[in-house]
Amino acid sequence: MNIIKLTRVLVLFFIALNPLYSQSKVVWATADKCGFDPMHAARTFDALGHAWGYGYDTLQIDLQKWTQSPFAQIDSIGASTLNRALWMLTITDSTAAIVPRIRISIHARTHPGEVQSTWVTNELINQLLGDSGLARLLRRNCIFNILPMYNPDGVELGFARGNANGIDIESNWYAAQSEQEVLMLRQFFKGKMNTANPIEIALNMHSAYACKRYFVFHDAAGTSTEYEELERDFVDKIHNQWPEEIEPWSYMITWTNGTPLRYPESWFWLNHGAAVMALTYEDKNCDTAADFDRVANALLTGIGEYLGLQSEPTSVTENRSISAANTVVRLYPNPVAAGGIFQVAISSNKEMDAMYLFDILGRRVGSFMRPGREAAFRLPNLPAGKYFLTTIFKNSRVVTPITILQN
Ligand SMILES: [Zn+2]
Known part of the structure; x- marks a missing residue:
């Protein structure tokens, strides 16, 4: 092993032993998701x-x-x-x-x-x-x-x-x-x-x-x-x-x-x-x-x-299917004013069990029960921003982004 290779191996060892890495070994999987191995790295570099x-x-x-x-x-x-x-x-x-x-x-x-x-x-x-x-x-x-x-x-x-x-x-x-x-x-x-x-x-x-x-x-x-x-x-x-x-x-x-x-x-x-x-x-x-x-x-x-991109996107809103690729949830108007009425229509013959509204932190901020296939709802008075409407069917769900505007 020549001096350059030796130096590289030593540097890699030093990196592995420095406080950042030692500290990270407390929660191995969280701290080093790539599973760094300095010897392996040195061999790979040589190759x-x-x-x-x-x-x-x-x-x-x-x-x-x-x-x-x-x-x-x-x-x-x-x-x-x-x-x-x-x-x-x-x-x-x-x-x-x-x-x-x-x-x-x-x-x-x-x-x-x-x-x-x-x-x-x-x-x-x-x-x-x-x-x-x-x-x-x-x-x-x-x-x-x-x-x-x-x-x-x-x-x-x-x-x-x-x-x-x-x-x-x-x-x-x-x-x-x-x-x-x-x-x-x-x-x-x-x-x-x-x-x-x-x-x-x-x-x-x-x-x-x-x-x-x-x-x-x-x-x-x-x-x-x-x-x-x-x-x-x-x-x-x-x-x-x-x-x-x-x-x-x-x-x-x-x-x-x-x-x-x-x-x-x-x-x-x-x-x-x-x-x-x-x-x-x-x-x-x-x-x-x-x-x-x-x-x-x-x-x-x-x-x-x-992203549910198999189906042609509609002009009303893009559809994000989670496991119901062929079900399109149409939502209008979108954006909608806080406290306003919005309309939901389902493209397939499935019936919605429930709909939940989540904010961007994933917190549930609204629910609409047993809406059937087409329905109108009044939104709660929420702060303006981006939300996600999750529509639940018997064996699947569809997530649709919805933008709520200041009332
Ligand atoms: Zn990595």
Whole structure:
């Protein structure tokens, strides 16, 4: 082992032993969802070489290629600690007239040693820019904001986990002084949450040293029972695309002791509650990692199903089906004034058992019992904002966003 390799192994050991990591071992699953293994990381670096096989220059070449597509646009959300641009690719079909669009944010390569998160994300981009029916459906209905390399400095320096300052920007979101990359991404999220098309799904792409593919599930103790149900549905929809390889939602359950003040997902939950499905996806970080195209297809198909995009969107409101893909709940007017009357109509011959209204924190703020197939209701006098109407059928439910205006 030459001196450079030896130094790298020692640095990785030091990182593993530093107080942040020791402290995090109290709740292992919560603190290190990727299962970082410094020896494994050192071996992988030796095998893949500079930048773990995919560096900043390669990204810039790929960005050039992607922006040839009429559906892609490139921008920077700011600069890293060492002043590298944090490139953001936006994918949507701006010729389609569907409003509102569903914004989906995806960021990858927080941990430089998890290059598989790049391979999956690049496949997501390639497929979204492709010619399939799914790609067209998603481009028409959604806006994808994809940050392929959130930690370019760490990637170029050959670090396994940290940024240029050696800080883990995954768990730095509530530090007294957040790192530059965290500040930039948080500012981006904040800006988008204040638009007519706020982020509704936020995926945080990593890869796991345990050599498994899974989502990091947040327990109701750190979220809410309503949110847990949405999370289960989201993960199920993707797991079902490839059940032999993508673990079920119960594989890694975290936040069992409350909301940790650490992660981007914590930030989304504490600021926007159930309005954003914010989850970490872990691909395989090992020699047998492969089939990134199949993973990307499972993710995109699952997202399409979760959003209920199979049915043509109506002009009245977009429909979010949880397990009743063919049932459309029409709601009008939407937006509706607080205390005002709104009308609900169901497209299928199912009868509604009940309807519940939730605020963005997942708290139930209204209920309407046994409404049948079509009915009018008076809203309670609620503060203006975004809410979710959950319509319960015998074996399924449909969630529809509703905006309540000041009376
Ligand atoms: Zn990671």
